[in-house]
Amino acid sequence: MKIELSQVSRWYGNVVAVNDVTMTIGPGVTGLLGPNGAGKSTLLHMMAGFLAPSNGTVTLDGNQVWKNHHIYRNVGLVPEREGVYGFLTGWQFVLSAAKLHGMSDPVSAASKALAVVDMEAARDRRVETYSKGMKQRVKVAAALVHDPAVLLLDEPFNGMDPRQRLHLMDLIRQMGASGKTILFSSHILEEVERVAQHIEVLVAGRHAASGDFREIRRLMTDRPHLFRIRSSDDRKLAAALIVDGSTGGVTLGPDGLEVQALEFRRFTWLLPRVAQANGIHLQQVSPADEDLESVFAYLINRSA
Known part of the structure; x- marks a missing residue:
């Protein structure tokens, strides 16, 4: 099954949570990548029919999602927030x-779903006694109980220990390989790389990039980078670097150099060779803008 979003926006008063997003989510595993507050949860809730778009359309195989309860025969949602009664x-x-899904054999369906997420041993414990990771898994079981063709997961790996995380990753990959349409959100690129065949990047409510993990990695790696460098002769090193086209600008300060590298791969190849050729000892080379927020900011500015 295929989810299509066409110029979708959602706002709350003067706050724009999702801004003019167009994308298509087809069979297989897609990762929705973005920093916290990017609008990922809002987008997933619109895809699941829990929120109405303020503008644009969300369809499942050509059928409007909003106010269409028939979609829940084919859709399962795992929200990030806890929505489980602790006394159960x-x-x-x-x-x-x-x-609630009207399964002909609900006992068998529930047993199978709990087995799939490896929760059989804890099935008779109250949910309020579960760890964060166990609560995540029981929510996945509830979303899978009717064997939906589409599964939407909001930050599903939060709170899971390494074993639980690997188990769920394997399960998601298997479901995607079987032809299901799986979309999961995350703010961790490495998490998405390990599971998703395709990545959609959302930043500040806007669709910033799209592709497989190699394309997204390339976009993030090939952006301009800022390095802090200290050496035995900063002034001489600055003069040698500025003549190369991979360097966009060099600032000389009391604590060393700040160098903007326009071509990341060439600059990292060039720097040690320039230093060696000029008899300069490199004492410190560190990225000044490697936090994830700066990477996402670059992507959204690029798409503007």
């Missing part, structure tokens, strides 16, 4: 989801 056991929670 894991079994009661998943069984109630199976009954």
Whole structure:
């Protein structure tokens, strides 16, 4: 099944959460990557029919999602926020989801869903006693209980220990390979790389980039980088670097150099060779803008 968004926006008063997003999510695993507050949850909730777009359309195989309860035969949602009654056991929670979906054999469906997420041993414990990772898994079980063709997961790996995370990653990959349409959100590129075949990047509510992880990595790596450098002769090193086309600008200060590298790969190849050729000892080379927010800021400015 295919989810299509066409010029979708969502605002709350004067606050724009999602701004003119157009994208298509097809079978396989797609990662929705973006920093916290980018609008990922809002976008997922519109895809699941829980929120109406303020503008634009969201469709599932050509059918409008908003106010269309029939989509829930084919859609499962795992929200980031806890929405589980703590007094229920894991079994009661998943069984109630199976009954709400009108499954012909809800007991069998609930048992299968709990087994898929490796929660059989804890099924009779109250949800309020679960760890964050266990709560995540029981929410996944409830979303899978009716075997949906589309699964939407909002930051599904939050709070999971390494074993739980690897298990869920394997499960998501298997479901994607079987032909299901899987979309999961994350703010961690490495997490998305390990699972998703395709990545959509959302920044400040806007669609900033799209491609497989190699393309997204290339966009992030090939952007201008700012380096802080200290050496045995900063002035001589600055003069030698500025003549090369991979360097956009060099600032000489009391604490060393700040160098803007326009071509990341060439600059990292060039710097040690220039230093060696001029008899300069490099004492410190560190990126000044490697935090994820700066990477996303570059991508959104690029798409503006």
